[in-house]
Amino acid sequence: MNENINNKLNAKSIKPTAMRQLVLHVLAEQKSAVSMQELEQKFEKADKVTLYRTLKTFEEKKLIHSIDDGTGSIKYALCRESCQCRPEELHVHFYCTECKQTYCLNDIPIPSVNLPVHFTLENINMVVKGICANCI
Amino acid sequence: MNENINNKLNAKSIKPTAMRQLVLHVLAEQKSAVSMQELEQKFEKADKVTLYRTLKTFEEKKLIHSIDDGTGSIKYALCRESCQCRPEELHVHFYCTECKQTYCLNDIPIPSVNLPVHFTLENINMVVKGICANCI
């Protein structure tokens, strides 16, 4: 695989096995977030569990983030280069009810909320549902 | 059951069966949102499926709303009196990672987001995770 792929894996201290290179390669060419099942179908022979554990590893190492878009299957997408997945750097996600795609709105940060007193924030998930520009 | 319970059911044109009165009664005394499983355990003899369908009916009639807090089980909470569940009137939800409770922050409306051009909005889900005031 690409040299670039290995660099990304190394940068997040993930051992670059064949499987991981392959999965990262496929993830990198997606325009929308993908589920494990969708990902599985993009490979000739792919074990669901290995894929599952690969994604877990990627997520732990903050190479990808997972998106619970409310459809029942978790979607995954690459994090931006320097992302630490801290609450301040999270972005809004969009689920199109027409094309059933989940998009990272990387340029739209999650607006801050004023929580009630003594509530502390660790994480936020914000998913907007509607029709995307391609489906108008 | 209470006369109030029947009023609420009638107001949303839900036929007040014994089961529905009971479920609404239990829902009304909750301080946080509950899952189907939690609800099931609050009754002596309760059929999961009947409960499931009762909640579906309640949700369709906008007596309750469901919350996908990312834990894997949907939570349910009463809607406010005049709620139509329109995007403008949605509120933020809070999941406490300590007590594992999901709270409706009824007084905190979901902030508006500026979507990219030609994206239209139908619905928003916003869940904040952290520690609640009781668990500090």
Added chain:
DNA sequence: AAGTTGATGCAATTGAGTTGCAAAGTTGTT
């Protein structure tokens, strides 16, 4: 080479949600 650690593949399990269908209950009509 043997030992240790991590990665992979297959089978099986979990658990929330959902469907099918028949029985029981309700309502309205003759």
Added chain:
DNA sequence: AACAACTTTGCAACTCAATTGCATCAACTT
């Protein structure tokens, strides 16, 4: 009251994504 039409309920069975257990394989370490 008897009947039909419709709604609600209960049980069993099923779906589907996610997860675990365990044996095998690969990559380093001594």
